[in-house]
Amino acid sequence: MKKRLFTPGPTPIPEKVALAMAEPIIHHRNPEFGEVLTRVNENLKYLFQTSQPVLTLTSSGTGGVEATFVSLFSPGDKIIAVNGGKFGERWVKMPQAFGMNVVEVRTKWGTAPDIDSLKAVLLKNADAKAVYLVHSETSTGTAADIESLAKMIRENSSALVCVDGITAVGAHEFRFDAWGVDVCVTGSQKGLMIPPGLAFVALSKRAIESMKTSTLPKFYFDLRKALKSHENNDTPWTPAVSLVVGVDRALEMIRSEGIENVWSRHRRLSSALREGLSALGLKLFSDSPSYAVTPVWMPEGVEWKAFNKTLKVDNGITIAGGQDDYAGKIFRISHLGYYDELDMITVIAAIERTLSVHKYAFDPGVGIAATQKSFLSHLL
Numbered sequence: 001m002k003k004r005l006f007t008p009g010p011t012p013i014p015e016k017v018a019l020a021m022a023e024p025i026i027h028h029r030n031p032e033f034g035e036v037l038t039r040v041n042e043n044l045k046y047l048f049q050t051s052q053p054v055l056t057l058t059s060s061g062t063g064g065v066e067a068t069f070v071s072l073f074s075p076g077d078k079i080i081a082v083n084g085g086k087f088g089e090r091w092v093k094m095p096q097a098f099g100m101n102v103v104e105v106r107t108k109w110g111t112a113p114d115i116d117s118l119k120a121v122l123l124k125n126a127d128a129k130a131v132y133l134v135h136s137e138t139s140t141g142t143a144a145d146i147e148s149l150a151k152m153i154r155e156n157s158s159a160l161v162c163v164d165g166i167t168a169v170g171a172h173e174f175r176f177d178a179w180g181v182d183v184c185v186t187g188s189q190k191g192l193m194i195p196p197g198l199a200f201v202a203l204s205k206r207a208i209e210s211m212k213t214s215t216l217p218k219f220y221f222d223l224r225k226a227l228k229s230h231e232n233n234d235t236p237w238t239p240a241v242s243l244v245v246g247v248d249r250a251l252e253m254i255r256s257e258g259i260e261n262v263w264s265r266h267r268r269l270s271s272a273l274r275e276g277l278s279a280l281g282l283k284l285f286s287d288s289p290s291y292a293v294t295p296v297w298m299p300e301g302v303e304w305k306a307f308n309k310t311l312k313v314d315n316g317i318t319i320a321g322g323q324d325d326y327a328g329k330i331f332r333i334s335h336l337g338y339y340d341e342l343d344m345i346t347v348i349a350a351i352e353r354t355l356s357v358h359k360y361a362f363d364p365g366v367g368i369a370a371t372q373k374s375f376l377s378h379l380l
Contacts, residue, residue, distance in 0.1 A: 001316040006347050008138050008167055008293040008320060010189040010196055011337035012247075014253060017194055021246040026107045028241050029234075038233040043251035045257065047169065048174035048184060048202045049194075055110060055226045056247075059201040059239045061166040061187030064199025065222065066094060068162060068183050068333050071223035072207060073129055074215040075099035078117050080131045080159065086139035086323045087164060091132045098216055102130065109326065110295075112288035115152055129159040129210075130182075135168035141170060141295040141332060142286040144297050150179045160207055166190055169200075170254065171266040171292040171336050180206050182207040191262075191292070193253075193337040194246040203227070212281035249288040266291040268378060269335040269344050271297045280355065285330050292336040295322070297329065302358045304328040310357050315350040341375045 005012050026032050037056070044054035073079070079100050081092045084107030092104045105121050109111050113133065122128065131153050135146050146168075150161045165174060169184065170191020176184055177238055181204065188198035201223065211224050225236040254262055267310040270291045274284060277296055285295035298304055304321060308331070311317045322330035333347060348367045355362060 003316045003318070004343070004346065006026045006317060006319045006343075008190070008334040008335045008336055009187065011191075011193060011334060012339070013195065014193055014250065014328075014338050015255070017246045017249045020249045021093070021134075021194070021242045023245070025241055025379070026245075030168070033244070034208060034233050036245055037239075037242065038237070039263055040244060040248050040251060041230065041233060043204075043248075043255055044200055046255055047251065048176045048200075049174065049178065049259070050202055052176065052202060052204055053227060053230050054200055054202045054246065055223060055230055056235065056239065057201060057221070057226065058197060058235075058237065058243075059144070059199045059221075060196060061185055061190075061199050064185040064187065064201050065091065065164060066219035067199070067201060067218075067223050067226075068185065068207075068220040069095050069100070070216045070221055072160070072183070072210045072214055073098075073100060074213065076101055077129045078103060078125060078126060078127050078353060080118075080125060080128045082107060082118065082131070082133050082144075084111065084134065084140065084144075084175050085137035088134045090211065091134070091164060094223065102366070110142055110286045111180065112142055113149060115148055118149065119152055119156060122153060126157060128159045129155060130162050131157075132162045132164070134164040135174065135260055136165075136172060136290040136292045138167045138293060139326075140286055141290045141293045142288050143168070143290040144288070146174070146181070150181055154180045154338045160204075160210065166293040167290070167336060170262060171290070173263045175285060176202050176204075176300075178297060187241060188247060191337050192247055193250045194243055197240045197243045198247060200295055201226075263291075265340075268375070269339055269341065270294060272341070272349065272371045272374035273335055274321055275374040276344070276367040279370035280352065280367040285326075293320075293332050293334045295326075295330045295332045298331065299360050302355070304331065307331070307354060307358060311350060312352045314357070315353055317347060317350045319347075344375075345371055
C-alpha cells in the first residue's frame with residue numbers, strides 16, 4: 001500500500017529534491033557549496049518577497065524564533081505576544097524564559113487576532129519593543145491578517161513586527177518588505193518541502209539595528225554572526241549540507257512555478273478540501289481558515305484513535321490529531337507544500353472510506369463530488 005503524508009510538517013518531499021539530497025555530500029567550505037548557498041540566499045529573498053537578508057540556520061523553526069529573541073532583545077524588554085494556539089503559547093513562554101516582560105494577548109483557539117483588541121493593548125504598552133504574531137497557527141488551522149496587523153502596529157508604535165511564518169511562508173501571500181514586517185521565521189519541513197532541520201530568518205534594517213543593543217547571552221543562535229557570514233554566502237557553523245542542497249532544488253521549483261501561483265494553488269486546494277469535508281457533514285474548526293492546514297471536528301460517535309488507525313492502516317493516510325484540550329476532538333489535514341488537486345481528492349476518498357467503516361452516515365461520493373466540483377469551477 002502506498003503511504004501518503006497529510007501532516008502539517010513534515011510534509012511530502014518532491015522526488016527531485018530527495019534525489020538531490022541523496023547525492024554524495026560536499027564540504028561546506030568548498031566553493032561548490034558556496035555556489036549552492038548563493039542561490040539559496042537569493043531565492044529565499046524571492047520566497048519572502050524582500051530585498052533584505054534571509055538567514056539559514058541549522059535548527060528547527062523553534063530554534064529560529066529563539067535566535068530572534070536572544071539576538072534582538074535584552075532582559076526586561078517588553079514583548080507583546082499574541083497567543084491563539086499551541087505555537088502562540090510557545091512565543092509567550094520562550095521570552096519569559098529569557099527574562100523578558102511579556103504581555104500576553106489571548107485569542108480563542110480557532111479565532112484570528114482582533115486588530116482593535118491588539119491596538120488597545122499596544123496603546124497601553126507604548127514601551128513594547130516587539131509584537132510577535134503567528135501568521136498560520138498550525139494547531140488550529142487559523143490564519144491572521146498579517147498585512148493589516150503590521151500596518152496597525154507600524155502606525156501606532158515603534159515596536160518591531162515579528163512573525164511566525166512557519167506554516168504560512170509558501171502557502172499564504174506574504175510580502176515582507178511591502179507589509180513592513182521586521183522579522184519572519186519559517187522552517188524547512190513545511191512549505192519548503194524538505195525534511196526538518198533548517199530555519200530561515202528574514203530581518204529588516206530595524207531588526208538588524210536592534211541587534212546592536214541586545215545583551216541576552218547567545219552563541220550558536222547569535223544572528224550577528226550569521227549575518228556577517230551571510231554577507232559572504234557562508235555560515236558561521238557547520239550547516240546541514242544535504243538539507244541546503246535539497247532546499248536549493250525546492251526553491252528552484254517554487255521560483256519556476258511563480259510565488260503568486262504557489263499562493264493561488266494553496267488557496268485553491270484548501271478551499272476544495274473544505275468543500276468536500278463540509279459536504280460530508282463534517283464541521284470545520286477555524287473561523288479564519290489557513291491555506292496550510294484544515295482542522296475538523298471529529299463527527300459524533302466516531303472515536304479519534306479508531307478513526308486514525310483505520311485511515312492509516314487500511315488506507316495508508318497519515319493525518320494529525322488535535323493538541324492540548326482538543327486532543328481526540330479534532331483532526332488536521334495538511335495541504336502545505338508538495339500537493340496537487342488529485343491529492344485532495346485522494347484524502348477525501350480515504351476519509352469517506354474510513355467514515356463508512358465507523359458507521360458514519362453519508363451519501364457515498366458526496367465529499368469527492370464537492371471537491372471535484374470546486375476544482376472544475378476554476379477550469380470553466
